[in-house]
Structures are given as structure tokens and as C-alpha cells.
Amino acid sequence: MDGLLINTEDLYTLVTNEILAEFGKGPITWDVKIQLQGLPGPQAARKVLDHYQVPLTLAELEEKSVVLQHKKWPTCSFLPGALDLIRYLHSNNIPIALCTSSAKHKYEGKTGHLKQGFELFDVIITGDDPRIPPGRGKPFPDIWQLGLKQLNAKFNTEIRPEECIIFEDGLPGVAAAKAAGAYVVWVPHPDALEVLGDTETVLNGKGEVLASLTHLDKAKFGL
Known part of the structure; x- marks a missing residue:
């Protein structure tokens, strides 16, 4: 988020x-x-x-x-391409989960005026969810594993991690997404790109880097 x-x-x-x-x-x-x-x-x-x-x-x-x-x-406001992507996935009946390290009260403070986007998520997991063991926040994959479990329960599906795309912006999140077994779309802050170094080595063939969500090639993923 x-x-x-x-x-x-x-x-x-x-x-x-x-x-x-x-x-x-x-x-x-x-x-x-x-x-x-x-x-x-x-x-x-x-x-x-x-x-x-x-x-x-x-x-x-x-x-x-x-x-x-x-x-x-x-x-606070949506970043370029974010609201359009959320709406697109929702309108095409693609299950989407928000898994944020923010505690619930912070999530609510940030998103209360942005409900037009956040109310479209099928599942929302916050960092203080009691189902996440202490000390197992990102870069551990637990929050993403819980998000997928809840999506499968809601839709009575058996979506596998390797069938998922996880969108992240930071290194701990990318590590968590890779550990969860998903494909990672990494959208770093523009200022972070100058100090991140070799992003291809970080991804190790398990994702890609975008300058903005507006650059996402939906056709590449069959979206």
C-alpha cells in the first residue's frame, strides 16, 4: 500500500x-x-x-x-496508475488482496478518504493481524500467504502462489513476495532507484521492475 x-x-x-x-x-x-x-x-x-x-x-x-x-x-492520494489498476482488476473479477505492514488503525487513517479504491479489495490484511505470528512480518512471506488463503476461502478456489502477481515497492516486500512463491512486480520510489543497485540480481528471475504502475503490461499476464 x-x-x-x-x-x-x-x-x-x-x-x-x-x-x-x-x-x-x-x-x-x-x-x-x-x-x-x-x-x-x-x-x-x-x-x-x-x-x-x-x-x-x-x-x-x-x-x-x-x-x-x-x-x-x-x-495522501493515489499514485499514478494505482486506482485505475484496482478498478480494472475488480471489474474483471480478478481476486485481489491488500496485504500491508501498516497496523489497522493506520490503514484506516490513510484510506478513510480513499474508499473508492480500497473498498474494491476482496481481502485486506493489516500488519497487526493476530493470525501473523510475532516477528513474522515482511520480509517473511506470512502476510502474503494469509492473503492468498483468505482469497481462496472467499471464492472457494485453489489459487496457487505461482499463479499470483504480488506488487511491491520496497526491498522487504520484494523478499516477502519471492518467499511466498509469486511473481513480483516491483515499483520502487523514483529516488530509491539511485541506491538500489542491481535490481535484477535481487529479483533473480522472479519478477520485473517498473517505473510506475502506469507501465504495467496487462496483456503479458493475460489480464
């Missing part, structure tokens, strides 16, 4: 930079940022605290972040 469907990764960056500036740190750079994308919130926060040596506890950082984030969530 974040950074793939909606522009919240940029908002996360703004919030992080505001907090870092309080302590004369930052701004956050993309060599650090790419390590955070897609991670569960506490893991990402710990990496920020450790890297920038910010004198806050996880709880204190979360408290500051929540206040600033809640002011920004109503301004």
Missing part, C-alpha cells in the same frame, strides 16, 4: 525528518529509507533510532510520529 498505491512513503519521510530535526539529526537518506519500506512499524522505528542515535524510546518515537502522521493522512 504505502509507496505503491498511495504516496504515504513521502509523508513518512516528512514526519521522520521533522522528528530528526528536533535533535539536530537527518534528514533521512534513501540508503536508509530502502531498509525501512514495508517493515512492521516497530522494526522500522528501531532502525531509525539506532542509525541516527536519537535519544528516544520506541514508545516516545511512536507517540511523536502518530501526532504528526494523523495531520498528514487526510492529504
